[in-house]
Amino acid sequence: MNIASAIQFGALVVVAVFTLVRLPLAVQGRNPMLFWGLAATTVGVALSIPSIYLPVDAWLGGENHANLILRYATYGVVALIGGSAAAAFRAPQVQKIILGLPGLVVLAATVTATTVLFSMGDMPVSSPGLNGYMHQEHIWAYSVLGRIYPAYIAACLIIPAFRVAATAGRPALLRVGSALIGVALAEILTWSVLWVTGRQTGVWDYILPHSSVIVLTAGLAAVAYYGIAARNKQKQSLLTPNYTR
Incomplete structure (x- = not known):
């Protein structure tokens, strides 16, 4: 197993x-948006691995519809997790940009354009990452678009993430989680910019997006654990006999 495969399966x-x-917390109604974002991430990461992509795409007809599902999953990931992260960072304006009317318009336009560009391509044989079809203008534009939307969400969140991480008065676990999320967002931005500008990134085309998934998941776990601990502490305080409002 080479380094690219190792980091892909590690991220998965x-x-x-x-x-x-x-999952149990989502069933209880506790931040289900985060769960669905993570579930979409799992689907997206799985479909980015050739040994999973090829049989799934063959089952779908062998014309790269699995890549279209990967794109939809990616958009869902960044929208849902982006909204959850904005709430955790207490950035209502950023949350509005992501999940409010402006953000939903951008998302709808992105999904529509992605679908149209995909339908205009000629891709009769499965090709992970569509690497065999990048000479087609419509497919190249489709691939660029698939990186622009995540970069847009990352650009919206990166300043709030590092701002929370740098705030001395915030709890340590929240600051660590926010810093990890900020690093993951920086990786996403770097990967998107390098790819769109045509830079030859080699193995980094696998390392950057998949390591960002690992770092982002660690950051979200830290922030989620902080939220659970803070909620439990508040419940204990309310049940304390000497508690005064």
Whole structure:
């Protein structure tokens, strides 16, 4: 197994485990948006691995519809997790940009354009990452668009993430989680910019997006654990006999 495959499967295991951990909490109604974002991440990471992509795409007809599902999953990931992160960072304006009317308009336009560009391509044989079809203008534009939307969400969140991480008065666990999320967002931005500008990134085209998934999941886990601990502490305070409002 080479380094690219190792980090791909590593990212899949990390996000799948955290998704399963969040499932009981989501059933209880505790931040289900985070669970669905993680579930979409699991699907997206799985479909980015050739040994999973090829049989799934063959089952779908062998014309790269699995890549279209990967794109939809990616958009869902960044929208849902982006909204959850904005709430955790107490950035209502950023949350509005992501999940409010402006953000939903951007998301709808992105999904529509992605679908149209995909339908205009000629891709009769499965090709992971569509690497065999990048000479087609419509497919190249489709691939660029698939990186622009995550970069847009990352750009919206990166300043709030590092601002929370740098705030001395905030709890340590929240600051660590926010810093990890900020690093993951920086990786996403770097990967998107390098790819769109045509830079030859080699193995980094696998390392940057998949390591960002691992770092982002660790950051979300830290922030989620902080939220659970803070909620439990508040419940204990309310039950204390000497508690005064």
